[in-house]
Amino acid sequence: MSEHWTENVPDEAFLRLDGQICFSLNAASRAFGGLYRVILKDLDLTYPQYLVMLLLWERGPMPVKDLGHHLRLDSGTLSPLLKRLEAAGLVRRERSTEDERSVSAHLTDAGSALRERAAAVPRRIAAATGYGLAEIQDLQARLDRLTAALDAAALSEA
Structure with a gap:
């Protein structure tokens, strides 16, 4: 097995906050979140709601399970998010007639129209x-x- 580059780096270097890639990514993610919060305010969407809308604008109606897979969200997070989008009149959920366990998310006319403002x-x-x-x-x-x-x-x- 070849030597990995990390073997030549002292522990002290890895144990510094500014040496943590996860911290840099988290800080960037939080900065993005703050900017999205300001920009999406005009659309009355949160960032996770915006991601759902992006996926539905791009791919059309899709099973909630697939939405969760693409967005890396579990059903406990996704279900309330879809419920809020439904209450806002942007999305509707429909249970499959073939498999009652399967629910799909569909854009409403208002949800489709929001795409233009989100461009x-x-x-x-x-x-x-x-x-x-x-x-x-x-x-x-x-x-x-x-x-x-x-x-x-x-x-x-x-």
């Missing part, structure tokens, strides 16, 4: 990063690889 959100977020398109795409690719590696590591540790 500026990604541009405003991208502009706030100060990154160009190539930098954003590179960062997304790196984060996707990181997520896959961490998912695989979690499975092997379990």
